[in-house]
Amino acid sequence: MAGRRASIRDVAALAGVSVGTVSNVLNRPDRVSATTRERVTEAVDKLGFVRNESARQLRAGNSGMIGLVVLDAGNPFFTDVASGAEQVISEAGYSLMLANSAEEPSREARHLELFERIRAEGVLVSPVDAASGALARLRERGVPVVLVDRGAELTHECSVSVDDVAGGRLAAAHLLAQGHQRIAVVGGPASLRQVTERRAGAQEAVAGFADGNGRWARLEVVPTAALTIAEGRRVGTELAGRPAPERPSGIFALNDLLALGLLQSLTLAGLRVPEDIALIGYDDIAFAAAATIPLSSVRQPRADLGRRAAELLLEEVRPAETPHVHEHVVFTPELVARASTLGRP
Secondary structure, three states: OOOOOOOHHHHHHHHOOOHHHHHHHHHOHHHOOHHHHHHHHHHHHHHOOOOOHHHHHHHOOOOOEEEEEEOOOOOHHHHHHHHHHHHHHHHOOOEEEEEEOOOOHHHHHHHHHHHHHOOOOEEEEOOOOOOOHHHHHHHHOOOOEEEEOOOOOOOOOEEEEEOHHHHHHHHHHHHHHOOOOEEEEEOOOOOOHHHHHHHHHHHHHHOOOEOOOOOEOEEEEEOOOOOOHHHHHHHHHHHHOOOHHHOOOEEEEOOHHHHHHHHHHHHHOOOOOOOOOEEEEEEOOHHHHHOOOOOEEEEOOHHHHHHHHHHHHHHHHOOOOOOOOOOEEEEOOEEEOOHHHHOOO
16 A cells, blocks of 8 residues: 555445445445444445545535635735635634735636636635636636625626725825825736726825925826836835936835835935835735835735625525626725835834
8 A cells, every 4th residue: 555545445445335335435434334324434434434525515416616816916915815815714623725816817717727627616806807708707607706805897696805006095195185296107918907996096185185385296106017026126126226316206006015125225225214215005915014114005805805804705605595786896995004105103
């Protein structure tokens, strides 16, 4: 037996019974005599047999598996979302399988196709493309889908999201209230709904804003290839290299990873935060408060997003007496002001 796992046939041979009898002992023990059950149990223990639970569940028509696809598994925001979802799903007796699209449509499609092949009973997804063919096939097969961190444009699925336009307004309005009139919004790609909505909120806050002396606020959009620390560092180096009159006095980074990268490169360049450049992020991950200069941020209820999305999905997955009604839950973001915009205490 060395080098391979014991099979049900090995158990049957050692116990001197048929494969069907072993199956009955494992799944319907009441159909087998006590003596036979004891022989089979001894063989199982001796061989260290572990039955293939996945195969058993698939034969029964269910996998007990819920899929979750996130945009960036390296972002603590999605770690917290997954943790909230897993808590609800585990308590209901299901297992959660996490996949990372890395903001790539083709990679997202492969994960969704895998969930379809293994017969996942439902899928939570923070989509790169909510209109993707892989998502459409899941819907056609009747697999429940809940969009996470994105509002649904369709009426036949649930969604859980945060009002990112309001969040963008909060961030820009905070910088304006601190006296900043040259504001840069840093983040991309524009194909992500979160990016376009947060930018739009900032533009709404800045549009038409003037101080008491008639000076108008100005908003600069600085795109990035991704919402990562590395991209934040790159943009920070570029902004720090500009002459002082051409630099923004306040920066709104579209997530906290970008803000942390910006903070690092700005301070390495000798600029003071917030005295030379104020900085606010988005998500309020744990690292925001723990930064050398604690970051102001727009807080999203990360774990609550995951929990509510999982609850909605399970309402569809599990049979109920009343028909499931699709919901589009929208949470309200919250401004958390810290030293990166207010100055050191």
